[in-house]
Amino acid sequence: MKSTKPPSDPAACCAVLDTVARWTRRKDARPGEILDAALDLFVARGFAATKVEDIARAAGVTAGTIYRYFANKEEILKAVIRESFAPALLEGEALLANFEGSAAELLTQVIRTWWQLNGATRLSGIPKLMIAESNNFPELARFHREEVIARGEALIGRALQYGIDRGEFRPQPVELAVKVVTAPVVMAMVWKHTDVCGNDGIDLDRYLDIVIETLIHGLGVRPGTNS
Amino acid sequence: MKSTKPPSDPAACCAVLDTVARWTRRKDARPGEILDAALDLFVARGFAATKVEDIARAAGVTAGTIYRYFANKEEILKAVIRESFAPALLEGEALLANFEGSAAELLTQVIRTWWQLNGATRLSGIPKLMIAESNNFPELARFHREEVIARGEALIGRALQYGIDRGEFRPQPVELAVKVVTAPVVMAMVWKHTDVCGNDGIDLDRYLDIVIETLIHGLGVRPGTNS
Amino acid sequence: MKSTKPPSDPAACCAVLDTVARWTRRKDARPGEILDAALDLFVARGFAATKVEDIARAAGVTAGTIYRYFANKEEILKAVIRESFAPALLEGEALLANFEGSAAELLTQVIRTWWQLNGATRLSGIPKLMIAESNNFPELARFHREEVIARGEALIGRALQYGIDRGEFRPQPVELAVKVVTAPVVMAMVWKHTDVCGNDGIDLDRYLDIVIETLIHGLGVRPGTNS
Amino acid sequence: MKSTKPPSDPAACCAVLDTVARWTRRKDARPGEILDAALDLFVARGFAATKVEDIARAAGVTAGTIYRYFANKEEILKAVIRESFAPALLEGEALLANFEGSAAELLTQVIRTWWQLNGATRLSGIPKLMIAESNNFPELARFHREEVIARGEALIGRALQYGIDRGEFRPQPVELAVKVVTAPVVMAMVWKHTDVCGNDGIDLDRYLDIVIETLIHGLGVRPGTNS
DNA sequence: AATGAATGAGACTTCATTCAT
DNA sequence: TATGAATGAAGTCTCATTCAT
Numbered sequence: 001m002k003s004t005k006p007p008s009d010p011a012a013c014c015a016v017l018d019t020v021a022r023w024t025r026r027k028d029a030r031p032g033e034i035l036d037a038a039l040d041l042f043v044a045r046g047f048a049a050t051k052v053e054d055i056a057r058a059a060g061v062t063a064g065t066i067y068r069y070f071a072n073k074e075e076i077l078k079a080v081i082r083e084s085f086a087p088a089l090l091e092g093e094a095l096l097a098n099f100e101g102s103a104a105e106l107l108t109q110v111i112r113t114w115w116q117l118n119g120a121t122r123l124s125g126i127p128k129l130m131i132a133e134s135n136n137f138p139e140l141a142r143f144h145r146e147e148v149i150a151r152g153e154a155l156i157g158r159a160l161q162y163g164i165d166r167g168e169f170r171p172q173p174v175e176l177a178v179k180v181v182t183a184p185v186v187m188a189m190v191w192k193h194t195d196v197c198g199n200d201g202i203d204l205d206r207y208l209d210i211v212i213e214t215l216i217h218g219l220g221v222r223p224g225t226n227s
Numbered sequence: 228m229k230s231t232k233p234p235s236d237p238a239a240c241c242a243v244l245d246t247v248a249r250w251t252r253r254k255d256a257r258p259g260e261i262l263d264a265a266l267d268l269f270v271a272r273g274f275a276a277t278k279v280e281d282i283a284r285a286a287g288v289t290a291g292t293i294y295r296y297f298a299n300k301e302e303i304l305k306a307v308i309r310e311s312f313a314p315a316l317l318e319g320e321a322l323l324a325n326f327e328g329s330a331a332e333l334l335t336q337v338i339r340t341w342w343q344l345n346g347a348t349r350l351s352g353i354p355k356l357m358i359a360e361s362n363n364f365p366e367l368a369r370f371h372r373e374e375v376i377a378r379g380e381a382l383i384g385r386a387l388q389y390g391i392d393r394g395e396f397r398p399q400p401v402e403l404a405v406k407v408v409t410a411p412v413v414m415a416m417v418w419k420h421t422d423v424c425g426n427d428g429i430d431l432d433r434y435l436d437i438v439i440e441t442l443i444h445g446l447g448v449r450p451g452t453n454s
Numbered sequence: 455m456k457s458t459k460p461p462s463d464p465a466a467c468c469a470v471l472d473t474v475a476r477w478t479r480r481k482d483a484r485p486g487e488i489l490d491a492a493l494d495l496f497v498a499r500g501f502a503a504t505k506v507e508d509i510a511r512a513a514g515v516t517a518g519t520i521y522r523y524f525a526n527k528e529e530i531l532k533a534v535i536r537e538s539f540a541p542a543l544l545e546g547e548a549l550l551a552n553f554e555g556s557a558a559e560l561l562t563q564v565i566r567t568w569w570q571l572n573g574a575t576r577l578s579g580i581p582k583l584m585i586a587e588s589n590n591f592p593e594l595a596r597f598h599r600e601e602v603i604a605r606g607e608a609l610i611g612r613a614l615q616y617g618i619d620r621g622e623f624r625p626q627p628v629e630l631a632v633k634v635v636t637a638p639v640v641m642a643m644v645w646k647h648t649d650v651c652g653n654d655g656i657d658l659d660r661y662l663d664i665v666i667e668t669l670i671h672g673l674g675v676r677p678g679t680n681s
Numbered sequence: 682m683k684s685t686k687p688p689s690d691p692a693a694c695c696a697v698l699d700t701v702a703r704w705t706r707r708k709d710a711r712p713g714e715i716l717d718a719a720l721d722l723f724v725a726r727g728f729a730a731t732k733v734e735d736i737a738r739a740a741g742v743t744a745g746t747i748y749r750y751f752a753n754k755e756e757i758l759k760a761v762i763r764e765s766f767a768p769a770l771l772e773g774e775a776l777l778a779n780f781e782g783s784a785a786e787l788l789t790q791v792i793r794t795w796w797q798l799n800g801a802t803r804l805s806g807i808p809k810l811m812i813a814e815s816n817n818f819p820e821l822a823r824f825h826r827e828e829v830i831a832r833g834e835a836l837i838g839r840a841l842q843y844g845i846d847r848g849e850f851r852p853q854p855v856e857l858a859v860k861v862v863t864a865p866v867v868m869a870m871v872w873k874h875t876d877v878c879g880n881d882g883i884d885l886d887r888y889l890d891i892v893i894e895t896l897i898h899g900l901g902v903r904p905g906t907n908s
Numbered sequence: 909a910a911t912g913a914a915t916g917a918g919a920c921t922t923c924a925t926t927c928a929t
Numbered sequence: 930t931a932t933g934a935a936t937g938a939a940g941t942c943t944c945a946t947t948c949a950t
Contacts, residue, residue: 672899
């Protein structure tokens with residue numbers, strides 16, 4: 001019921017330094033540092049394969065400390081996601097709010113913004129993570145769907161509707177067209193984090209150019225046809 | 228991590244006995260039954276979350292038996308994936324060999340065949356599995372890249388080149404355009420196996436229609452422009 | 455993912471003996487041995503303070519083995535209780551079934567049987583256990599109440615009713631009188647397992663004599679009064 | 682296990698300051714508030730299941746503060762129990778000092794007083810606590826036996842002897858008869874604090890009536906018999 | 909004197925793997 | 930060849946206790 005390490009510890013000589021280092025209090029910095037470390041590890045190894053202790057070590061604390069800030073491993077990931085996507089989504093929503101211009105431009109900007117704020121950053125690892133683990137963590141999946149996917153798709157959806165309303169894009173079931181736009185971008189993020197799958201050398205920026213161009217013309221009304 | 232020979236041909240040696248008693252066949256069928264069960268479970272739950280004992284139960288054997296045929300859980304996954312791809316690719320290659328017609332038709336057929344033989348079957352679970360686990364199994368990833376992805380992309384690439392050569396598709400860096408075609412189909416497979424990601428109700432067939440239409444027009448030469 | 459102890463193990467010399475000892479299979483004996491060990495430890499230290507590993511060691515297995523037989527620690531205790539009380543209750547119920555004689559004799563016999571089969575054995579530790587822990591393990595408490603207490607009280611209750619019906623015992627609210635009978639016996643069991651509470655030297659058998667005598671006369675009709 | 686002085690008199694040194702500022706009083710009250718909170722929690726959940734931090738929160742302080750007053754969790758329990766008993770015993774002893782009347786009346790009054798001062802209050806939780814934990818705290822058990830049980834039983838014992846001397850109660854080994862009186866009352870206290878043990882609806886006051894009546898007649902001399 | 913962030917020693921539980929039968 | 934009981938190494942999470950502030 002009591003743990004007492006004998007004072008005859010061989011490491012005793014360094015005790016002072018150790019103690020100083022061990023008990024630094026970083027109250028408000030901690031959660032951020034933990035999430036930072038967690039994002040890296042989750043993205044690199046996946047959720048299940050990342051041990052809480054690894055996160056702790058990477059954040060410079062012990063596992064116990066993690067649990068002062070997060071109820072469990074799942075909550076860590078949820079926090080990571082929450083913190084991570086908010087900015088990008090807000091940006092995207094702001095962009096749409098008072099856009100005036102061609103739908104082609106709008107779609108281009110939405111996709112590029114998405115890519116710059118997410119795809120080009122560490123966050124691009126999250127979609128892969130969710131794909132891999134969501135079936136085993138339903139609550140996580142629900143959270144991700146509601147907080148991230150739903151908002152993201154709503155955004156793309158509005159851009160498409162904008163184009164349809166303006167007569168730039170063919171009338172289409174928007175909820176499906178959204179997926180068509182979404183898929184190639186998400187796949188790009190997946191590829192970025194899949195070292196060894198035949199995409200080592202893909203130039204994702206050029207890939208994205210082609211995606212955008214293809215989408216815009218592929219979704220656009222076709223002169224001469226009336227479908 | 229522990230070198231092991233895959234259960235390459237345990238059946239070969241027993242060929243004679245087979246002819247003697249037909250019901251002995253079960254024994255030779257074992258590895259196949261195990262892989263069959265394993266595919267289902269890996270696809271449904273992922274690698275880490277699938278217990279060897281579950282695979283055993285699903286295959287109608289006990290855990291110990293699995294280890295007669297596979298050195299460890301990793302080897303089961305490798306075998307599962309290796310076994311799963313061959314058929315679909317052969318079919319696709321045959322299709323292309325002597326096609327004559329519009330590139331639009333060709334691309335449509337290639338994609339539809341791919342979907343019918345893979346997307347619509349259990350095999351559609353494999354891409355997700357690879358996405359999730361390839362980083363943890365480099366050797367497997369290499370195999371997958373060389374044996375499956377490379378062949379598959381070559382196929383799509385030839386279809387695109389066919390279209391460019393005929394003047395139907397805009398000239399493009401084919402290796403990137405291939406990805407543009409590939410991404411939405413692969414994502415569709417992923418969605419099929421991701422219960423809870425906001426795609427519960429997607430009608431994948433209609434999605435695919437839109438994908439194909441968008442791709443064909445998106446990749447096509449645009450009347451009035453000369454790019 | 456793989457644990458391989460180097461063959462240069464200093465203990466290697468004893469490997470054979472070790473192995474022989476380590477892998478003895480005792481399928482059907484196991485559950486009983488585990489419950490046996492568990493009862494001792496639970497009674498001696500309480501539920502929360504007993505570690506699964508202690509039980510395992512006492513039963514000559516490792517902790518992992520326990521979980522092949524019991525889903526969790528709580529189930530171990532439930533099994534202990536289930537196994538333990540069945541016989542005594544059956545005995546008691548049989549006794550009552552076709553008793554003919556004075557209620558005083560019946561009550562005496564019921565209490566003495568109870569004591570002989572439970573109080574005088576290791577099982578006498580269970581009531582104390584339940585008292586101490588039941589608030590923290592509601593499911594356990596419910597189980598105990600329904601499977602043991604309810605049946606036991608029903609038994610005593612019938613004996614009392616028998617006496618009331620025969621005019622030997624005063625008419626009383628039976629469900630309360632049952633508690634009056636029960637309390638001193640349960641307390642005796644508690645004392646037996648409370649080393650240091652002032653009952654070190656109590657002669658529980660003589661205590662029980664007095665309890666019985668007091669109860670019989672205390673519950674009996676009083677000559678000269680008609681209450 | 683680690684020797685510690687109980688927070689015997691931390692207030693003494695601050696007496697001067699106290700006179701200066703009345704609101705400093707809170708500081709002296711701390712240990713009491715902690716014990717107060719601890720009693721509630723220990724009684725409700727048991728020792729092991731009560732977290733130091735819970736006690737702290739309930740006392741309006743933080744965990745660290747607890748350790749200014751108590752060396753460890755064990756010492757809290759010891760202090761709780763030590764503090765809790767004194768008052769009730771004194772009352773009981775006063776009652777007996779100059780009683781004149783029937784032994785039946787005396788016994789009735791002693792039991793009812795005991796119940797009113799202990800059974801009906803929070804203190805009724807202590808016996809259960811002692812039952813559950815005394816084996817783990819031998820020193821505490823010794824204290825409890827000597828300071829509480831011994832005095833309490835002496836009290837009951839004198840009441841019984843009084844009855845025997847007056848010819849109201851049968852001659853009996855008093856130290857055992859004491860237990861017979863004690864047991865049903867202690868059990869009542871235990872039941873009060875055991876939510877789920879089949880005593881949810883017991884009317885403890887009526888139970889006590891029956892106990893008293895049964896005891897008085899059960900212990901009494903039986904007209905017509907000369908045992 | 910008080911805080912409360914941090915520690916670290918376990919506890920329970922899971923599961924890939926082994927091996928006597 | 931097949932079984933399945935048993936192992937043992939993790940992994941997640943808890944919590945009494947410490948100590949810089």
